[in-house]
Amino acid sequence: MAVTMADISHLRKMTGAGMMDCKNALTEANGDFDKAMEIIRKKGQAVAAKRSDRDASEGCVLAKSTGKYAAIIALKCETDFVAKNEDFIKLTEEILDLTMAEKAADLDAVNSLPFGDSTVKQAVVDRSGITGEKMELDGYGFVEGAKTAVYIHPGNKLATIVAFNQETTDEVAHEVAMQIAAMNPISVDAASVPADVLAREKEIAADKARQEGKPENLIERIAEGRIHKFYKEVCLLEQEYVKDPSLTIAKFLDKASKGLTVTGFKRVTLNED
Numbered sequence: 001m002a003v004t005m006a007d008i009s010h011l012r013k014m015t016g017a018g019m020m021d022c023k024n025a026l027t028e029a030n031g032d033f034d035k036a037m038e039i040i041r042k043k044g045q046a047v048a049a050k051r052s053d054r055d056a057s058e059g060c061v062l063a064k065s066t067g068k069y070a071a072i073i074a075l076k077c078e079t080d081f082v083a084k085n086e087d088f089i090k091l092t093e094e095i096l097d098l099t100m101a102e103k104a105a106d107l108d109a110v111n112s113l114p115f116g117d118s119t120v121k122q123a124v125v126d127r128s129g130i131t132g133e134k135m136e137l138d139g140y141g142f143v144e145g146a147k148t149a150v151y152i153h154p155g156n157k158l159a160t161i162v163a164f165n166q167e168t169t170d171e172v173a174h175e176v177a178m179q180i181a182a183m184n185p186i187s188v189d190a191a192s193v194p195a196d197v198l199a200r201e202k203e204i205a206a207d208k209a210r211q212e213g214k215p216e217n218l219i220e221r222i223a224e225g226r227i228h229k230f231y232k233e234v235c236l237l238e239q240e241y242v243k244d245p246s247l248t249i250a251k252f253l254d255k256a257s258k259g260l261t262v263t264g265f266k267r268v269t270l271n272e273d
Contacts, residue, residue, distance in 0.1 A: 003027055011036055021130065056134045058083045060092040061268050063150040063159040064100060070148035070161040071100045073110070074139035074268050075124070082131045089156065091127055095120055099140065107140045141266035149173030151181050162265040164253075172256045176236075179249060180267050185236035188262050193235065201230050236262055 003026045011022040011033060022036070029035035059076035060083055075092040077083055095110070098120065104110045111121035118126075120137070128135045145163030151174065152159040160180040164173065187193045205223035214222055232238045237250040244252070253260040 003031060007031065007033075056136055057270065059138075059270055060089050060156045061139065061152070061159040061270060062089075062092050062096050062156060063152055063161050063268075064096055065148045065150045065161065066100065068146065068148060069100065069103070069142065069144050070150055070163065071096060071142040072139065072150070072159050072161045072266050072268050073099060073137060073141075074270065075135065076138050076270065077131065077135050078133040082133050083156070085131075088127070088131070091123065092156075095123075095137070099142075103142070104140070107137060110137060110140055139268035141268070143264040143266060145263050147173055149177045151177035153181055158267075158269040160265060160267045163263045165261050165263050166257065166259065168253075168257055168260055172253070172260075175241075175243070176249065176253070176262060177265075179239065179242055180236065180265050182242050183236075183239050184267060185239060185265075186234045187236070188264065189235050189237045190231045193231070198227070202227060205230075236265065 003023055007026055008019055008022045011026060012019060025036040025039040026033075028039055056076040056078055058078060058080050059074055061072070061074040063070060063072035073092065073096050075088070075095065077088065082088055095115070098113050098115065099110050102109075102113055104113060111119065111124075113120045115123045124135050124137060141161070143161050143163035146166045147164040147168050148161060149164075149170070150159065150161050158181055160177045162173065162177050162180060164176075186197065202223055205226040206219050208226070209219050209222040210216075232240075232248075237248065237253075239249050241247045241249055241252045247255070250261065253262070
């Protein structure tokens, strides 16, 4: 059965696969669209299995806000060439839009969401067959609040989302989203620093004090002092505002609106550990 250009274009629209891949699949399937789609899908599964041990360190990170809700996700691949492809970026955006519509609880829920005639997870596998690279979703998160904001760094390699306890201007919210991108905090405040991280930092601070020959009876006090410095580096509200170091982020927010504070944030990047 002869394969027409109209058939190839139709299959390409349905699958996103390249023209030659669609032509070959239709030829092998004798013009049967369902069989051709299955051929393309199996190719994606084969590529994904073959390249499962490869490092997917490139990709696209996107984030969106609907006002009181914001989400972020990364679709990772192996090369920058694929990451910059319009279809790859479009797929990332479509998955993000779907997660926002469904308010997916976690990455497993995202992968299970219906997408086309299958699932998000299968759509990513299918795209692997088209690009010939390992692909995977990573870095998913969301925040909710009286106000949310996002920041996407040019190049789609870094993005942030942040939520606030009360309404504020877009300008103030955007400044905080950019602060998170620039200064990479690990928590909102000291109380929300993960216990294991805090324990490790206290141990490091105490060991350093001993190495410096400090008296044992002063080790704990010295370590606590260094932990306070650590808080100023990694806690968002205690960080110096990058545009005015005379203010912490907490003071910057309170100056913008009495009682305004951050309730949660998420930062995803492909360029750092």
